Amino acid sequence: MTNLYLSCLGIFLLIFMATLSIAGPIVTIALLSAILISSLAALQSTSTASTRFSYRYTLYFIGLSTLLTIMTSYFMLPNLSDLFQQNNSAIIGKIITLAFMPLVYQMYYKGILCVQYLFFKEPTLPECSDLDSANMPGCSMLIATRNEPFDVCKLTFDSANALIYPDDKKEIIVVDNSDLDHADYLLWKNYVEEHAKNNPKTSYKFIHRNGTEGFKPKNLDIAMEHISQDHVLLLDADSTLKKDTLLKVMPEFIKDNKLGYASLLIKGTNQECNFFSKICCISQNMLRYSMNLIGQTGFVIFQGHNSIWSKKTLEAIGPWLEMHKGEPMIVEDVAAAVRAYFKGFYGKSIWVESGEWVPTSLRECEAMWMRWTYGNMQITHKYIGKICRAATMSFKEKMDILNQMFSFSYILTPIFAILAIIQPHVSAFWLAFMVLTQLPSLLYVIGYSRHNKPKSVSWIKWVTHLYLAFFCHEHVY
Template identity: 25%
Template sequence: MPDILLYALLLLYLLGMLFIFIYSLAQGHLLFSFLKAKKNLGKTTPNKPSEWPQVTVQLPIFNELYVAERLIDAVAKLNYPSDKLEIQLLDDSTDRTAELILQSLKNYPDVNFKYIHRVDRKGFKAGALREGLNVVEGEFIAIFDADFVPDPDFLLKTIPYFSADDVGMVQTRWTHLNEGYSLLTKLQAFALDAHFLIEQMGRNQQGAFINFNGTGGIWRKSCILDAGNWHDDTLTEDLDLSYRAQKKGWKFVYRPEIESPAELPPIMSAIKSQQFRWTKGGAECAVKHAKSVLKQKNLPLQVKFHAMAHLFNSSIFIAVLIVSLSSIGVWFLGEKGLLSDQWLRFAAIFLIGFVLIALVYLLSYFYGKRSFFRSFAEAIFVLPLFLSVSMGMALHNAQAVWEGLTGKKSPFIRTPKFNLEGKKQSLKSNLYLSFKTPVTTWLEGVFALIFSFMVVLAFKEENYLFLPFHAMLAFGYSLVFYTSFKSYALGRS
């Protein structure tokens, strides 16, 4: 490999590491803000309103045979004055889900259910929410996806936080119905807990932009309308509306003590479907909002910094992919003796970033755990495994981010739901599994072989410069490839 190419790869490696380092500084600052917010958590509680307002609960549904009944049963148990509560079933289903819903509604003749079925899926979820908003009775709008099981006291707990007229949205913390189902669900919970504790609490504590998470939250109707209603030009309509509303001055409130239980995707093909939508939609929102946020004069520099880190956080996968591939060239530079010890000392600074990111995940993992020592022992196992799988997802997610940044459009693909803990079905009988194995899955298998070869080469040449990194990449890509291929094969069986 020519030396000029190796030095070009070194430059790419340094640029990628710089991006990761800057992102880690933002995460470290959020961690600091989280610790401050945690001290004040629960010290003040809002007063209940003298009169409970009219509320509409919107339930966007599309082909949810396995969870629709569970959702209806849960929202029917919401504790709220019956004359002030409306529940909209926004059903875009094209299968037997529509019949199942109508049959289930017969069990609750005294609950104010409104069934709205669209002939087409124009605008997908955003379009369904927008159409439902045209005929809502409530001045506050709670939203739950089909895989959620709302707390019966959700409305009683959240409505009091709208005592100030400028509060536009209250978001609650997702918890997990099936966290212990498999290794994949445990790793997802590990990642989501960091977002819902460190990131959401940290941003909210310092007055930075936070996001409605698409479900498990409640909006003031006038806020939605003032911000321009739901748009369907990105795959993350929730993040898009959140930024439009907060740019107009609306305040958001995040309450981690109010829990909204939900199902985690149990197989890799479903995880990838969800991850693709989240990462691509995040990149689309970055293109849509970054420039206007930077130009807004009334926003402090700190808020703008965290907004950029928030909007571009999915770009971390492009950086990880670049660093992973370019590290091979850097390894060969070291093998040829073209790397000085001074460069290695300089590069070690970037390791601070990985320490900060690790702390974010570790502290969120310890949150609420009863036994520190048991949790610490579990974390020693879970953290490197999570980081390995996250790096193994870099190729798949980097493709999604690149499409979002470059403006390539794709349809809203729902994440298949399973309700395995409810024993409604088995994995093999799920009708919504994807049948096609994408090219990226095969490339993940190739990457697993490449980084495994680099691990073998490190021992052969006694050059251990990237051994831990390449070993984690080899394991991460191998696990992602295996679980992906297995889940796609499951859909074909």
């Protein structure tokens, strides 16, 4: 399959180069897009693979993106040089072209990933039998909470408690730092402790601490002192799980002792709260899916919850609470994943659905993304040098992390629009590239629509929701 694809791609590139002298800007960009779409054959051949350090991934994702970037820069250079020719400063056009290259590269890298989204088939995991589960390792479930509504916490606890697995191999640990006068604190505490009395085979622990120092990472570190099982399932206060989750995921850790964590597919479950949450669910689901898709052939982004870790990996990477320049690392999840790769472990995308609650207001959504953005900057500042030098990570895994930290390709959209106005004689060229910058999100919307349209929703309403989610996804992707 690989040789066939390379042969087809080589023939296609020869045709492409032969038409350079006669092709206009629209045809040229159409050919660039065709090369992008032609990567589908390669992506399908790797969609179910789990081998790391494979040259194929570098060839398909890194090589093809680089080739397209060089071609695009070749067409940009004369137009940008012409723009500054009147000031006898054509060198400025070359400098700008060079500055554009990383952004153009990221645009194509995302585009190739999004092509995969359209046709990717989620691999199915075999479920171990009751007999097999008796030989599976145990799993502790950690829930960190603070001033949460009891109904929400109860939903998460009941979901974890209902997992099909031997009772003596399950453990639920709640570390809560709610204010003691919070209305639902005692309800939550009593509910957990009541289960401890009624089900002695499973261990239940409710641990309370005062204050907010160290935030959620501090709660997790306290919980780690009490776990008794070999693996840890991390849950947020609004997480939900399918009953067979452990039966499907735990065998993955038996297959490879270097598997550090398994990241479940996360989907929003509170879409009916209000109109904003409905739109946010669509956007967030696309984002979560893309994270799992990236991890299929590259770096697996630990998303903070709904993931299972091996205890030995957590012991190797150290405490959750990590400081940088005297401040706690805000996105302790991504930092932990990076440290796991440094220690020789790796993550894996697991296509088992799990639930979360998405923000229900613009203020909540803004706060979430500000926190993530600041946290990614912390990780960049602290780890970028070590990431680039790490021998325990593949080249594509490094590129995936950098793509996560520097997702700035959409800056090109307004720049191309301005260039189309300034250079009306080649406006079609710049406008075509402006459309190309929207390709990743557009493909995500199309792919999401194919698999997730509710039967009860009319096409008009559904397209309206997708239209709004498209711009929300543009902001966050």
